[in-house]
Amino acid sequence: MPALRRRLSVAARSAEHRLNYSTVRLPKFLSAFRIQSYRFQWGSDLLNSWAFEMETLILGWFVLVTTDSPFLLAAFAALTFSGTLLSPFFGVLADRVDRRAILIILRLIYGALASAILLLALVGTVQPWQVFVISGIAGLVRPSDFAVKFALIADTVPTRDLHNAMGFSRATMDSARIFGALLGAGLFSTLGIGAAYGAVVGLYLASVLLAWRITPIPRQPTENSRPWTDLKLGFSYIRRNETIVAIMALAFLANFTGFPMIRGLLPALARDVYAMDETGLAQLIALLAMGALLGSLATATVLRVTKPVRMMVIWLVIWHLFILLLGLFSIPMVAGVVITVIGLAQSFAMIPMSVLLLKITDEVYRGRVSGVRMLAVYGMPMGLLTGGALIEWIGVPATTVIFGLTGILTTLVIVARWRTILTT
Numbered sequence: 001m002p003a004l005r006r007r008l009s010v011a012a013r014s015a016e017h018r019l020n021y022s023t024v025r026l027p028k029f030l031s032a033f034r035i036q037s038y039r040f041q042w043g044s045d046l047l048n049s050w051a052f053e054m055e056t057l058i059l060g061w062f063v064l065v066t067t068d069s070p071f072l073l074a075a076f077a078a079l080t081f082s083g084t085l086l087s088p089f090f091g092v093l094a095d096r097v098d099r100r101a102i103l104i105i106l107r108l109i110y111g112a113l114a115s116a117i118l119l120l121a122l123v124g125t126v127q128p129w130q131v132f133v134i135s136g137i138a139g140l141v142r143p144s145d146f147a148v149k150f151a152l153i154a155d156t157v158p159t160r161d162l163h164n165a166m167g168f169s170r171a172t173m174d175s176a177r178i179f180g181a182l183l184g185a186g187l188f189s190t191l192g193i194g195a196a197y198g199a200v201v202g203l204y205l206a207s208v209l210l211a212w213r214i215t216p217i218p219r220q221p222t223e224n225s226r227p228w229t230d231l232k233l234g235f236s237y238i239r240r241n242e243t244i245v246a247i248m249a250l251a252f253l254a255n256f257t258g259f260p261m262i263r264g265l266l267p268a269l270a271r272d273v274y275a276m277d278e279t280g281l282a283q284l285i286a287l288l289a290m291g292a293l294l295g296s297l298a299t300a301t302v303l304r305v306t307k308p309v310r311m312m313v314i315w316l317v318i319w320h321l322f323i324l325l326l327g328l329f330s331i332p333m334v335a336g337v338v339i340t341v342i343g344l345a346q347s348f349a350m351i352p353m354s355v356l357l358l359k360i361t362d363e364v365y366r367g368r369v370s371g372v373r374m375l376a377v378y379g380m381p382m383g384l385l386t387g388g389a390l391i392e393w394i395g396v397p398a399t400t401v402i403f404g405l406t407g408i409l410t411t412l413v414i415v416a417r418w419r420t421i422l423t424t
Helices: 002-021 028-034 036-067 070-079 084-094 099-122 128-156 159-191 193-211 227-239 242-258 266-272 278-301 308-326 332-360 363-394 396-417 419-423
Strands: none
Touching: 028 036, 028 159, 036 070, 036 099, 036 128, 036 159, 036 193, 036 266, 036 278, 070 128, 070 266, 070 363, 084 128, 084 227, 084 363, 099 128, 099 193, 128 159, 128 332, 128 363, 159 193, 159 278, 159 332, 227 242, 227 363, 242 308, 242 332, 242 363, 242 396, 242 419, 266 278, 266 363, 266 396, 278 332, 308 332, 308 396, 332 363, 363 396, 396 419
16 A cells, blocks of 8 residues: 555656646647756757767777777777666666756766866877776766656656657757767867867756756655665566566667667778768768658657557668668768668667657656666677677678678567567
């Protein structure tokens, strides 16, 4: 009974919060923006994503040029997700305290670390090892940002508007890969790393200011439970739900075989296969993001997703099919078309996955489930290191074929193993 009363209390408080802030009249395709708290969070997420994408491009190119090692490039990119194993503990924290406060603290940390690189750049002493150390520290907390922000969206947005909210939330990351990448490349190539990082720090600070305006939702006090007990309860809850287990497996696969070739290893593709410089790399990132942005906006506005699981599985297969093709063409125009389709497939696969996970998860477990879901991101550094080693051993084209085939076959194995997911 106490647990039931706690759930009812949380649900009532959440419903009251939504009614209080759903006062702005907007078109139906912008339904999530009727909520004031979501508008501020969306703006904060957008600026945070822009700053992150600028850092990714600037430092990735810096590491590749100064070390001339695809493996070290992959190792640098893997550091971004070094804190994935901490995400479940942040999830427990997000179920116990104000999620808005956690989000603000995380983004203050990003701004402080970016300021350290800015200071090193201004005095002209930036070295690869310094970049690795600072990026490693940022990577300890960055994966938890995703878990907290998605749980916060589910707190403030009614279930009927969740597809709309998650589509536009995904669009913040996709647009950042267009404008953030182009802005970062432009500033880096013309004014140097110091000016580029001045813009990065400014974006992080603006993101914190907007996050401060998000409406805090107090968490229900826990009944003398320990964090470790809460974490074990979260894992037990996940094990009992086969749909959640299958989603976790597919998310890990997407991070292991889908994302590495189009994120951390893309500079190697741009330089070694397409003979591009940092401007060409930025254009590839922009095309990838353009496809993903179109997919996010379509999912948020015009698509009626009645069978999210089937949509997710079909587009995961298409995504990996085009990963397979990515390294087989040296013509930049063909590569641009392939990478745009990959971006579209990425959104059509990952948005239904995120929405479904939030919908089927009990509110009191949402932070922990989101935190455990971020463990799947640990597939990214594993895939990056594997891909970097394979590129140095057998080259880019063979590596893309291996990643593409592995992704397609493993997707089919997961669906066959947890077949009940198709009925969700």
